Amino acid sequence: DGGITQSPKYLFRKEGQNVTLSCEQNLNHDAMYWYRQDPGQGLRLIYYSQIVNDFQKGDIAEGYSVSREKKESFPLTVTSAQKNPTAFYLCASSIVRDTFYTEAFFGQGTRLTVV
Amino acid sequence: GQNIDQPTEMTATEGAIVQINCTYQTSGFNGLFWYQQHAGEAPTFLSYNVLDGLEEKGRFSSFLSRSKGYSYLLLKELQMKDSASYLCATRDSNYQLIWGAGTKLIIKP
Numbered sequence: 489d490g491g492i493t494q495s496p497k498y499l500f501r502k503e504g505q506n507v508t509l510s511c512e513q514n515l516n517h518d519a520m521y522w523y524r525q526d527p528g529q530g531l532r533l534i535y536y537s538q539i540v541n542d543f544q545k546g547d548i549a550e551g552y553s554v555s556r557e558k559k560e561s562f563p564l565t566v567t568s569a570q571k572n573p574t575a576f577y578l579c580a581s582s583i584v585r586d587t588f589y590t591e592a593f594f595g596q597g598t599r600l601t602v603v
Numbered sequence: 604g605q606n607i608d609q610p611t612e613m614t615a616t617e618g619a620i621v622q623i624n625c626t627y628q629t630s631g632f633n634g635l636f637w638y639q640q641h642a643g644e645a646p647t648f649l650s651y652n653v654l655d656g657l658e659e660k661g662r663f664s665s666f667l668s669r670s671k672g673y674s675y676l677l678l679k680e681l682q683m684k685d686s687a688s689y690l691c692a693t694r695d696s697n698y699q700l701i702w703g704a705g706t707k708l709i710i711k712p
Contacts, residue, residue, distance in 0.1 A: 523702075530607065530690070530702035531646075578645060584698075591636055592700060594645035 490515045494579050494595035500603050501566070501573065509564045509598045511579035518584040520562035521592065524548060525576040534577075537562055538584050566600065574602050605629045607703035609691050614709045615681055623676045623689050623706045631696020637665050637676045638690040640705065646690055649676070678708075686710045 492513040501507045511520065519538045523531040533546030537556040551570025556562055562581075566573045576599050580592040607627045615621040627635070634653040638646035652658055652667035652674060664677040676689055688705040695701055 528611075528704060530704045531692075531700075532702075533699065536699075576643075591648045591651060593648070596645050597643070599643070 492579060492581050492593055492595040494577075494598050496598060497596065499598055499600045501600060503602055504568045506565055506567050507600070509566070509577055509579075509600070511562045511564065511595055512560055513562075513581045513593075513595075514560060515581055515593065516559070517581035517593070518559070519582045520556070521580040521582075522546075522552070522554065522562070522564045523578045523580065525578060525597075531578065534564065573600055575600060605695065605701050607691055607693060607701055609689075609703045609706045611704070612707045612709065614711060615678075617681055617683060617710055617712050619681050620677065620679050621681060621708065623678070623691075623708065625674045625676070625691035625703060627672050627674070627691070627693045627701075627703075629693045629695045629701055632669060633694040633696065633698055635665075635667055635674050636692045636694070636700070637663075637674075638692065640688045640690055642687075649689075681710050683710050683712070 495510045521536045522534040525531050532548050534552050535554040537543035540559050543554050543556050553565045578597050579595040582592045583590040609625045637649040639649050640646040650665035657666045662679045667674045688707045690705045691703040692700045
């Protein structure tokens, strides 16, 4: 079945460590996104990518890094520079064709906790 | 600036009807989305409005008024499984999604 897969579902990180969250999609979507969700707040955009080997910072990119070496994959690294990384992280993808954008399809999310 | 407002929490009774409102101010407008999100899960797409009016899809309907910067999601014949958060999002002039904080809907028997 086509879909978007995030792993792991739960992740624990020690302070000062970098950690990478995986996101893979087999929907042949051009655009991929990383969002952070905190209680009582809307989804906030971390990074997005519309084509391979290109990505753009979102509203809260500091302390995060991404790569887009393949169309199917958009991993997110939470670095030690991110001061408050405990959150629910959501990866999404959508079709982009000229000015035609579909709705975003989401992975099941990764809950990151700093211990 | 860009802003989306929706109520934090609403309570309704099983079998009843509930309307969740969303008002927005964004730089440019390229459509409004409603998503459903159960606790700890990913948001799932419910509806999309880009023109004024009502879009009906089964028990769920969504309305848009671009001149008023206003939308609502109408849920009929409420079921316990409808207990979830409902997220309103608009797509701005750069085709980026701007998200509201979500409305937590509690359904009581």
